Amino acid sequence: EIVLTQSPGTLSLSPGERATLSCRASQSVRSNYLAWYQQKPGQAPRLLIYGASSRATGIPDRFSGSGSGTDFTLTISRLEPEDFAVYYCQEYGRSRTFGQGTKVEIK
């Protein structure tokens, strides 16, 4: 089973700043089968990125994904107030495991 480790656990930033979230896999992720989800309090998760770098339908272009192999990154170029949330990565090639999440909070 692939284990995903997200860092940092919490990111404290101000609106307008850039957010960089990391997801590291214990084994190489086949064919970049890596997705990112956003979850706001009291809501279901929402798909942001799939295939490591493809934005899902309706996702603003301030969200971008990159990486390959074992190291992946979600970048939010300029934080909007609605972007403060918890973000999860998921490997969907071999297993369906999620990372433990990164909380992006207002500084």
Next chain:
Amino acid sequence: EVQLLESGGGLVQPGGSLRLSCAASGFTFTRYAMSWVRQAPGKGLDWVSAITGSGDDTYHADSVEGRFTISRDNSKNTLYLQMNSLRAEDTAIYFCVKGDAASRPYFFDYWGQGTLVTVSS
């Protein structure tokens, strides 16, 4: 518009059973794999079970293997999760989730709002 509406959650005693349902609409149900993902209070996401679009193949996390059974009725556009021998650690919100393909690999492109299962005496 894709809609996933879960039902069947509630309070159950340890060792008891519960069946969750998920009514799907807005897409051709049989063409897509479906899953259940849960989230314990204040915790992260935990994949539970998955089923292919045809229903021929099912998969369960080790933590629920032998206790939970996922199934689907493609004539009713409905997904199920039969949960037996429930434990306190099964307490969570259970999300019904749509895959983006009939079989692996697929990511989760739509999520229901979830139904709360509480296992307590």
